[in-house]
Amino acid sequence: MAERTIYLDHAATTALDPRVLEAMIPYFTTEYGNASSIYTLGRHAMQAIDRSREQVAEVLHSRPTEIAFVGCGSESDNLAIKGMAFASQKKGNHMITSSIEHHAVLHTCEYLDRFGFKTTYLPVDEYASINPDDVGRAITDQTILVSVMYANNEVGTIEPIAEIGRICRAKKVPFHVDAVQAGGAIPLDVVALNVDMLSLSAHKFYGPKGMGILYVRQGMRILPQLQGGSQERGRRAGTENIAGIVGTATALRLAQEEMELVTPRITALRDRLIERVLTIPRSRLTGHPTNRLPNNASFCFEGIEGESILLSLDMLGVAASTGSACTSGSIDPSHVLIAMGFSSEWSHGSLRLTLGKENTEADIDAVVSALPGIVEKVRGLGLAVGV
Ligand code: PLP
Numbered sequence: 001m002a003e004r005t006i007y008l009d010h011a012a013t014t015a016l017d018p019r020v021l022e023a024m025i026p027y028f029t030t031e032y033g034n035a036s037s038i039y040t041l042g043r044h045a046m047q048a049i050d051r052s053r054e055q056v057a058e059v060l061h062s063r064p065t066e067i068a069f070v071g072c073g074s075e076s077d078n079l080a081i082k083g084m085a086f087a088s089q090k091k092g093n094h095m096i097t098s099s100i101e102h103h104a105v106l107h108t109c110e111y112l113d114r115f116g117f118k119t120t121y122l123p124v125d126e127y128a129s130i131n132p133d134d135v136g137r138a139i140t141d142q143t144i145l146v147s148v149m150y151a152n153n154e155v156g157t158i159e160p161i162a163e164i165g166r167i168c169r170a171k172k173v174p175f176h177v178d179a180v181q182a183g184g185a186i187p188l189d190v191v192a193l194n195v196d197m198l199s200l201s202a203h204k205f206y207g208p209k210g211m212g213i214l215y216v217r218q219g220m221r222i223l224p225q226l227q228g229g230s231q232e233r234g235r236r237a238g239t240e241n242i243a244g245i246v247g248t249a250t251a252l253r254l255a256q257e258e259m260e261l262v263t264p265r266i267t268a269l270r271d272r273l274i275e276r277v278l279t280i281p282r283s284r285l286t287g288h289p290t291n292r293l294p295n296n297a298s299f300c301f302e303g304i305e306g307e308s309i310l311l312s313l314d315m316l317g318v319a320a321s322t323g324s325a326c327t328s329g330s331i332d333p334s335h336v337l338i339a340m341g342f343s344s345e346w347s348h349g350s351l352r353l354t355l356g357k358e359n360t361e362a363d364i365d366a367v368v369s370a371l372p373g374i375v376e377k378v379r380g381l382g383l384a385v386g387v
Contacts, residue, residue, distance in 0.1 A: 006318045006363045010204075010295055011153055011181060011354035016247070017206035023250040024208065027243035035240050036229070045242045052249030059256045060198070060215055061189045068214045068232040069245045073180040073201025074104035076212040077147075079236065080176040080197040081108045083222030084145045085117055088174075092142035095119045098130050098159075099339040101149050105178055106335075109147075122148075127288040128157035128340050136167045146175050150182035150193075154336045154352060155287030156296025158186065165194025174220060180204055184255030185263075185293055196220050200252070202244070206357075207251030211244040262357050267294040269355055269364050276368035280375050286337065286350065295356065300342060301349035304378045309351050312374040318367055321352045 007015075027048060033041030035049055053064040060067070070076050085095065097109055099121040109119040120138045124130055135146060146168050151158045161177055168175035176197040179188060184205025190198055197220065202211035216222060216235065228237025274285055274297050282302040301309070306322035313320050322334075333347035353367070 004317065006316075006359075006366060008353040008355060008359070008363070008367065009319045009321050010356035011156075011352065012321055013203045013209065014206045014356055015358075016208060017251060017254060019254060020207055020247045020251045024243040024247040027246055031242070033242075035242065036231070045240070048242055048246050049240055052245045055249040055253045056213060059188060059252050061191045062215055063218060065233065066215055066218055068216060068235045069240065069248065070212040070214055070232075070236050071241075072210055072212045073102075073178075073199055073204070074212075076180075076199035076201070076214040077102070077104040077176075077178055078108050079214055079222065079225050080199060080216075081105065081145065081147055082112065082225050083235075084174055084176065084197070084220070085112050085115070086223040087221045088144035092140075092144045093117045094140055094142040094144065096122065096135060096138045096143060096146045098122045098124060098148055100124050100128055100130075100152055100154075100336045101147070102153055102178060102180065104180075105147055105149070124157075124339050126341055127291075128152050128155050128286075128336060129288060129291070130159050130164070132160050132163040132167055135164050136171070139168075139171050139173055143171075143173050146173055148175075148177060150177050150179040150198075151186070151293050151296075152287065152336060153181045154334055154350070155298045155340070156181075156293040156354075157288040158182070158291050158293065161193045161195065168196075169194055181293060184252065184259075185295060187259075190215055190217070197222075202248040202251055205251050205255040208244050208247040211241065211248045213248065213252075258357070263294045266355050266357065266359070269359060269361065270295060270297050272361070273297045273353060273355075273364050273368060276364075277371060280372050283375070284346065286340070286342075293354075295354050296352070297355070298350065298352040300337065300346045301351065301375050302346050304349040304375065306348065306350045308378040308381075309349075309371075309374055312378065313367070313370070316366075316370055318370070321354070322350050 031044050033045040035045040053067045056067045057064040093116050122134050148164055150161050165175050174196045177195045178199050180201045183200040196217045198215040200213040203209040224235050226237045284300050286298045286300055337347035
């Protein structure tokens with residue numbers, strides 16, 4: 001079983017698709033021009049960026065001019081939220097987000113406190129679903145931004161984005177969506193979703209790390225957070241990462257083209273995994289039972305530390321997570337599970353298994369046959385918590 005890694009942590013990151021690497025290589029080697037230069041080599045670089053922007057726009061159903069390439073998903077969230085907040089200071093100082101966002105959103109909102117902004121953090125139900133009516137009720141005449149994630153990175157719940165977008169539009173409040181976990185997994189039509197800004201991260205859909213996308217609907221004004229040159233239509237200064245941009249667009253296009261083929265297969269594997277894991281005593285599925293990302297199977301086991309399960313799985317060559325990659329290593333229970341109402345006895349014992357296109361039935365079977373024994377052993381070792 002330990003001959004090759006059984007990688008079940010695709011929500012943390014994915015391997016670069018070889019076709020993406022192939023598309024990127026020329027821009028590390030022969031096509032090394034700066035896109036701002038007017039000679040042929042520079043023009044080639046600019047053409048590569050333009051083509052990439054068109055490809056991304058096609059997937060998002062947007063205009064190419066509405067797409068900005070940035071340095072990661074976190075930067076995209078930061079630019080959307082700070083950029084809108086600082087551009088709207090004369091209109092108001094109130095923002096709305098949810099209590100289960102990624103720290104790239106939560107910590108950005110907290111940071112803005114010191115500049116006089118105030119944020120309302122909406123609750124979620126036991127499945128991590130946000131009630132769109134709560135958004136409508138929280139909007140005041142001071143509200144300058146609503147930011148809600150498309151799908152949760154820990155438990156995979158898909159939020160009612162189109163409905164929240166409809167409410168925001170009726171009240172003329174800009175709406176930002178962190179779609180980092182949704183990118184490449186579910187449709188990203190910004191028109192159907194009624195969103196004004198949308199963030200993506202390339203390494204979540206078999207693209208390069210250190211690349212993000214921010215969609216900004218035409219007419220929305222945001223202040224850039226990096227001062228310098230006028231790259232990305234003045235929204236993000238800095239010489240463009242051409243290879244990264246080409247890789248991002250190629251990866252997003254491939255994910256979109258292959259979604260119809262990949263999704264049913266991954267969903268079937270996910271359901272097989274969920275069914276078998278839930279036969280373990282004192283286990284629970286976390287997140288919405290049906291309205292969840294096709295690749296996300298997340299659980300809680302009562303009375304144990306998720307980290308102990310991870311270590312045992314790692315010894316068997318299985319890569320998994322207890323929640324968001326950014327919080328693993330910390331012993332605080334996940335803010336997402338706490339917001340969903342899980343007690344400390346349950347929330348410490350979380351396990352997130354996120355599938356990818358290379359996973360097989362044999363991978364799933366290997367994990368589900370090992371997991372009951374691991375949980376039993378960890379419980380028997382007295383590594384219990386909160387009891
Ligand atoms: N938003 C969500 C929902 C995420 O899951 C992540 C990464 O895990 C991010 C934002 C940050 O993306 P990046 O790692 O590209 O900065």
